[in-house]
């Protein structure tokens with residue numbers, strides 16, 4: 559029986575010839591990532607609950623401080639100290655203030671065919687490079703850190719067969735929000751969302767990252783785009799090898815296949831407080847905003863910054879809006895500086911933050927108050943996600959967020975602006 563991409567990666571990690579959905583396998587983890595959201599908890603368990611604490615392979619572990627960076631209160635400062643000290647003591651790679659964990663991982667580590675576990679739900683992002691990335695809690699992280707192994711119940715795969723190309727002014731973010739609106743926030747629970755077909759290959763790496771990153775918002779175990787020469791080029795440009803570029807066999811078994819024509823996708827917005835409450839952006843009505851956010855592991859890359867800058871150029875952010883911009887990594891930040899994008903943002907009246915999770919995380923920067931409305935390129939719009947429990951988060955593309963920051967209410971960008 560043929561295998562899907564996800565099954566092939568699990569078979570490789572389990573060191574067996576074949577695996578199929580429904581089986582449980584012990585796997586060797588290729589890499590482990592943990593951020594400052596939970597690493598201090600893992601470290602506490604390591605010290606307090608293990609009889610013979612040890613690290614299986616320090617070179618497979620990456621610690622990234624990105625959620626509350628720089629620390630905004632003594633409690634996070636203490637959690638950060640714990641993380642720094644542990645990393646130093648065990649020789650674990652540590653990134654502090656260099657960017658959002660998933661962006662750092664994609665820029666520096668992820669390779670196709672790898673099985674990567676991260677103590678963060680958006681670890682599914684790595685499927686953009688043909689890897690199996692999945693989020694785990696800190697107990698599972700601790701086990702994998704100590705043994706080098708974990709276990710996996712092989713998921714069923716749902717295939718998204720994509721055709722066509724996104725039209726001008728329509729972005730991967732609109733595509734993925736549309737898909738989540740269609741399948742629902744639980745529509746792909748514990749499945750692999752596999753994106754394939756000529757439409758998927760038309761998407762660039764940054765667009766694939768947007769798709770895979772939000773797979774968990776449809777409940778998926780991970781999202782994977784069928785890897786191709788664009789992945790190979792990206793890896794080669796960064797000094798990594800394109801091996802293990804698995805694609806699904808012709809006779810692989812999919813639980814379901816969706817056919818989506820990218821030409822038909824239009825700008826959309828997810829309304830508070832559910833990500834699957836998706837409507838066409840121009841049907842959202844008259845929604846006045848207090849804050850706009852451009853950034854996050856979903857949408858804080860150079861491509862989104864270019865779109866935002868082309869819309870903002872020569873314009874001003876509405877005087878009742880705080881427009882907060884946080885690059886997904888310092889690499890993005892430096893590139894944006896070089897291209898003059900940061901000048902455009904500052905001239906327009908936006909606030910540019912350090913590379914971190916920022917408003918997406920909603921506990922460090924740009925928190926919104928009671929009754930306030932945010933339009934965001936972040937990943938989630940749960941009640942209270944960006945601050946006060948009685949506040950409202952809409953999700954949209956970089957273009958929609960930027961155009962809204964200028965208009966002071968939710969609008970889509972006009973064609974000549976992009």
Ligand SMILES: CC(C)[C@H](C(=O)O)[C@@H](O)C(=O)O
Nearest residue numbers: 595596625677678679680937
């Ligand atoms: C802090 C972390 C555990 C959390 C996650 O798992 O996703 C965060 O990154 C988020 O986006 O809500």
Ligand code: SF4
Nearest residue numbers: 854855915918919937
């Ligand atoms: S940017 Fe948002 S979604 Fe991504 S890791 Fe940070 S808090 Fe989580």
